[in-house]
Amino acid sequence: MINSTGKLDKRDLRRLELFCEIVEQNGISNATHTTGLSQPVLSNQLIELEKSLGITLCKRGRSGFELTSEGHTVYRYANELSSVLSDFSFKLKGVQSTLTGHVRVGVLDNTVTLKNNPIPQAIENFYQLSNSVDITLEVGDHTFLSDKLSKNQLDMMVVVLGEHNVNHYAHVQPLFYEKSRLFARQDVADEIIKKGYSLSGQRINIGGYSARIMQEILRTEQYDDVKLIDGWNVESGVILTLAGTHLSFLPTHLIDNNHLQQQLVALKPDQWVFSSEFSLVLKTPKNTLTPAALAFYHCLADLSPYNAI
Structure with a gap:
């Protein structure tokens, strides 16, 4: 959850990582194979992330998986964050x-x-x-x-x-x-x-x-x-x-x-x-x-x- 200082907590960072995997696998069902998590668990984590951010990230249903405009933006920001964390890990070495x-x-x-x-x-x-x-x-x-x-x-x-x-x-x-x-x-x-x-x-x-x-x-x-x-x-x-x-x-x-x-x-x-x-x-x-x-x-x-x- 985003706290009063505007920071994400550790759980939301993990949820962002799962969200990126769902996007890259074109849906929750496909992401179960790459994450090792069940469909209900992934769905719940996506819902919790949406609640924390206060926005709808994607449309999901019979028509298939589709990102909202906000979802596209969050996906781009999440990839930027992943790049920063990778750079930090490299520096730690x-x-x-x-x-x-x-x-x-x-x-x-x-x-x-x-x-x-x-x-x-x-x-x-x-x-x-x-x-x-x-x-x-x-x-x-x-x-x-x-x-x-x-x-x-x-x-x-x-x-x-x-x-x-x-x-x-x-x-x-x-x-x-x-x-x-x-x-x-x-x-x-x-x-x-x-x-x-x-x-x-x-x-x-x-x-x-x-x-x-x-x-x-x-x-x-x-x-x-x-x-x-x-x-x-x-x-x-x-x-x-x-x-x-x-x-x-x-x-x-x-x-x-x-x-x-x-x-x-x-x-x-x-x-x-x-x-x-x-x-x-x-x-x-x-x-x-x-x-x-x-x-x-x-x-x-x-x-x-x-x-x-």
Whole structure:
């Protein structure tokens, strides 16, 4: 939105970029292929841009896609802006070699198979900034990483936070998400399905930041004999589920991308499912980061799907 000083915010800059792509692809439908975004998302971003600018950029309907006179003007200005930004990026390369420092990053475990995890690309981009930077990754569970961050042994961590501990940190930036579903071993799943998806008598791993969500999804209060196990360690959950003794909510990507998909089945995959939001977490305000740590922060945040809309 254009603020009182007449400046566009970051979202509008991204919308202008999408608008140019829509124009160059001669319509929203064609632009879905080049942007990777759905037609409803592109349409919504175009509407939001029009609201922000206070003008109609194009005519769209059965007659096809056509720019208004204002749309032609905005398209020309947007291309000029893109040229300025490209020139700025080129100039930055002249100072990149001055960036030095070591960054310590904590990453929650069992995320390597998640397709929309931007961390590997962020690391590659970070090393392209300078030959004088370095990064150390610590991979572990939330407790391990939080302890390291509290002792200033990490500059930042990428974890899932529960509602109760979001306010414990000075800065939290959403990055990406993963979906978890309720899994059972194949033979156990077959029996549960035969019983109309009744969970009566089952041991279910429920705990951690999403315990309340899990219980609400499964409506565990309707059972008198369900045993809720207070545990939310992904790897232990996989082992217990493979044993056939427990049911567990597990990240879908972890199961689908290896041999486990031959042994474990997601029960009611469209209903017994929830999303976990991964965030980039700082103990202190962002402006206290070293130049190298701040550079990596931006490498990671700029790749977040949340910044794509």
